[in-house]
Amino acid sequence: MIPAIVVFIYLAIVAVIGTIAFRKSKANTEDFFLAGRTIGPMVFFLSIFATNMTAFAILGSSGQAYRQGIGIYGLMASSSGFVIPLTIFFIGTRLWALGKRFGHQTQVQFFRDRWECDNIGTVIFALSAAMLIRI
Amino acid sequence: MKKLLLLLMVALVYVLHQDFWNWRQADPLVFGFLPIGLAYQAGFSILASIMMAVLVKFAWPGHLEQVEDLAPQRNHPTH
Numbered sequence: 259m260i261p262a263i264v265v266f267i268y269l270a271i272v273a274v275i276g277t278i279a280f281r282k283s284k285a286n287t288e289d290f291f292l293a294g295r296t297i298g299p300m301v302f303f304l305s306i307f308a309t310n311m312t313a314f315a316i317l318g319s320s321g322q323a324y325r326q327g328i329g330i331y332g333l334m335a336s337s338s339g340f341v342i343p344l345t346i347f348f349i350g351t352r353l354w355a356l357g358k359r360f361g362h363q364t365q366v367q368f369f370r371d372r373w374e375c376d377n378i379g380t381v382i383f384a385l386s387a388a389m390l391i392r393i
Numbered sequence: 394m395k396k397l398l399l400l401l402m403v404a405l406v407y408v409l410h411q412d413f414w415n416w417r418q419a420d421p422l423v424f425g426f427l428p429i430g431l432a433y434q435a436g437f438s439i440l441a442s443i444m445m446a447v448l449v450k451f452a453w454p455g456h457l458e459q460v461e462d463l464a465p466q467r468n469h470p471t472h
Contacts, residue, residue, distance in 0.1 A: 327417040332410070332434035340410055340441045344403070347448055355457035 288363060295358055306346075310338060399452055406444045410437055 283289050297305070315334065323330035353368065362368045365386070370379035412433050419428040427435070 328419065328428050328431045329412070329416045331431055332412055332416070332437070336434040336438045336441065337410060339438045340406065340444075343441070343445045347445065351454050351457050355460045359460045 288361075291363055292357075295354070306342065310342070395451060399448060402444060402447065406437075406440060409440065412437075 284294065288294060293301075319330055319334045356362065356368065360371055362371065366379040366383045369382050370376055412430065415430040415433045418430045421429055423429055423432040
């Protein structure tokens, strides 16, 4: 019974947050997909954290640490703490500015504009879709 | 000069990530429970966050926030 109560409380909180967000949002794709290109540092941090907390990070790294020892933390967690913020700092900020200036909402739109070539966008779209397939 | 120092800082932090000393080493235990190799990387994580705070403080590309929005004049495909 207690697990069910916890789940319903969680769902209620999500519903409240969703309702508030819906009332504050604008009816356009930029606001829906990119949060209007403006999110605060805490939401940004939580978003990055959730993006990286994958099955690989939680289950895969634990299993690998069991096999190979504590060094796996350095291999995965602390290296992510170094590389991801640097990538956002050097590349993400520039992509954000270009996206805002030219109205890009996806990587494909950026690549198409950058090389003024529709075909490269199609290739990258196909590659992005292919990378979602588990091998 | 400031850029060079900041780049050197990033390079130094990168080198420090290569744990030549305690990789896979559990002993001694820091505070009696934390393996030294893990404590090193935990310390490195804190160092990396300090590095980013310094970068944001002294090298934040603020000019990028002043971009002119040209989007309404352009027509983009949706994917």
